Each structure stands twice: as structure tokens, then as C-alpha cells.
Amino acid sequence: MTGQPGSIVVIGLGNPILSDDGIGWQVAEQVRQVLEGQRYEGSPLAQDSVQITEACVGGLSLAELLVGYERAVIVDAIMTGNAPPGTVYELKLGDLPGTLNMASAHDTNLVTALRALRRYGARVPSDEAIDIVAVEAQDVWTFREECTPEVQRGLAGAVTRVLKLVGEQREQLPGA
Numbered sequence: 001m002t003g004q005p006g007s008i009v010v011i012g013l014g015n016p017i018l019s020d021d022g023i024g025w026q027v028a029e030q031v032r033q034v035l036e037g038q039r040y041e042g043s044p045l046a047q048d049s050v051q052i053t054e055a056c057v058g059g060l061s062l063a064e065l066l067v068g069y070e071r072a073v074i075v076d077a078i079m080t081g082n083a084p085p086g087t088v089y090e091l092k093l094g095d096l097p098g099t100l101n102m103a104s105a106h107d108t109n110l111v112t113a114l115r116a117l118r119r120y121g122a123r124v125p126s127d128e129a130i131d132i133v134a135v136e137a138q139d140v141w142t143f144r145e146e147c148t149p150e151v152q153r154g155l156a157g158a159v160t161r162v163l164k165l166v167g168e169q170r171e172q173l174p175g176a
Contacts (some may be wrong), residue, residue, distance in 0.1 A: 002175050006051060006126075007049040007050070007051060007068070007069050007070060007071075007100055008016065008049060008050045008051070008069060008070065008071045008072065008166055008169050008170065008173070009050075009051045009052075009053065009065065009066060009071075009072045009073075009075070010028060010031055010050065010051070010052045010072070010073045010075065010162060010166065011024075011028070011053055011054070011055055011062070011065055011066075011072065011073070011074050011075065012024035012025045012026070012027055012028025012029070012051070012052070012053070012054040012055070012075045012076075013025075013054075013055055013056070013057070013058075013075065013076040014056065014064070014117070015056050015076075015088045015140075016054075016076055016145060017140075017143055017144070017145055017150075018140050018141065018142070018144075018145075019137075019139045019140060019141070019142045019143075019144045019146070019147055019148060020077050020079050020085070020135075020137035020139050020140050020143065020147045020148055020151040021137065021140040022147060023075075023076075023077050023135045023151055023154070023155065023158070024054070024074075024075040024077060024135075025054045026074045026147065026155055027075045027133070027135075027155065027158045027159055027162060028053070029051050029054070030053045030155065030159045031052055031159055031162050031163060031166075034159070034163060035050060035052070035166075036094055037141070043088075043138075045054050047107050049167055049170070049173070051069075051171070053065065055073070058109075059065060059108045059109060059110060059112075059113050060108055060111065060113040060116070060117075062110055062113070063110055063113035063114045063117050063124065064070060064113075064117070065125045065135065066114070066125055066130070067117065067123065067124055068095075068123055068156070069125055070129065070173055071125050071129045071130070071131075071169040071172070071173065072125050072129065072130045072131070073130075073131045073132075073133060073162050073165050073169070074130065074131070074132050074133070075133045075134070075135075075158060075162060076132070076133075076134055076135075076136065077134075077135055077136075077137035077140055077151070078134035078135065078136060078137065079136070079137050079140065080136060082136075084134050084136065084152030085133070085136050085137060085138035085148060085150035085151050085154075086135065086136060086138075086150040086151050086152070086153045087136040087154065087159055088133065088134070088135055088136075088154050088157040089132075089133070089134040089135075089136070090131065090132070090133055090156045090161055091131075091132040091133075091134060092127070092128070092131065092132065093110065093111060093114075093127045093130045093132065094111070094127060095132070095133060096110070111127070114127070125143065126154060129169070130170075131165045133158050133161045133162050133165065135151055135154045135155075135158050136151070136154070137151055138150055138151055
């Protein structure tokens with residue numbers, strides 16, 4: 001999947017069978033349902049320029065999902081230990097060095113991967129055009145398709161944040 005000029009991608013990250021690590025997928029699905037409903041109501045958020053996907057990737061593989069898009073919102077679980085599970089954060093790319101889900105020992109981190117793609121001529125969003133919505137996780141190790149109740153309570157807030165960011169990003173696109 002690559003975007004068209006002037007398009008936005010929303011990527012729900014994580015593993016949907018590892019409890020709270022699946023929150024990114026749940027947020028993406030709920031955002032998809034809202035935007036699909038708005039397509040029938042003629043909302044400006046419902047333009048075909050917003051694509052939504054889910055992925056279990058990081059580093060270079062994640063960066064490749066951004067190719068061709070002007071703007072992006074990435075949704076993932078995060079474990080900072082600084083707030084209660086279910087807390088929703090709105091971050092920029094530079095706020096995430098060395099986080100658990102944005103890098104791995106077998107891959108490079110997202111910032112480095114984006115720099116490499118840009119160096120080779122790929123059109124990806126600028127660092128400033130990438131927003132992160134992260135939900136404080138409690139359990140990312142247990143095989144379970146449901147999030148913990150605490151993280152599940154953060155779902156609606158994360159969906160609201162993503163929709164707000166998509167609306168703001170849409171206003172900043174050329175020709176909007």
C-alpha cells in the first residue's frame with residue numbers, strides 16, 4: 001500500500017493476540033468504522049485520502065508503510081511506567097527514542113529508517129507530519145485477544161485523539 005499525494009495514513013500497531021499490545025489494532029478498527037460511517041454523511045474527514053491499516057511491524061517495515069503519504073498517525077501500546085494503564089498520550093516521532101514497539105534488535109528504529117528512505121528518494125511524511133497516539137499498557141505478554149480492562153477504558157480516548165489528529169492533518173494538506 002502506498003499513498004496518493006495529499007493522503008493520510010492511520011496505522012494501528014501491535015500484536016492483536018498479546019493482550020494490551022493489540023490496542024493499536026482496536027483503535028484503527030474503531031477509527032475505520034467512524035470514518036466509513038461519515039463517508040455516507042459527507043463529512044470532510046471521510047475523504048478517500050485517509051487510509052487505515054493494521055500492522056505487526058517496526059523500523060524499516062513500518063517506515064515503508066508510510067511511503068507516498070503526506071501525513072501519518074501511528075497508534076500503539078507504550079509502557080512508560082509513568083502513568084496508569086489506559087492513559088492516552090499524544091506524541092511526536094522525536095518523543096519515542098528506543099521504545100519497545102518502535103524498534104527491535106533485528107530492525108532499525110523508525111527515525112533511522114525514515115532517514116534512510118528519504119536519502120534514497122522515497123516520499124515519506126516529514127517527522128513533524130507524523131503523530132503518535134500511544135496507550136499506556138499493563139500486559140503485553142499474555143496470549144489473549146482482549147486488552148486488560150484498564151487499557152480497554154483508554155480505547156475511546158485514543159479513538160477521539162486519532163480522529164482529532166486526522167482532522168487537523170487534513171486541514172494542513174495541500175489543497176484542503
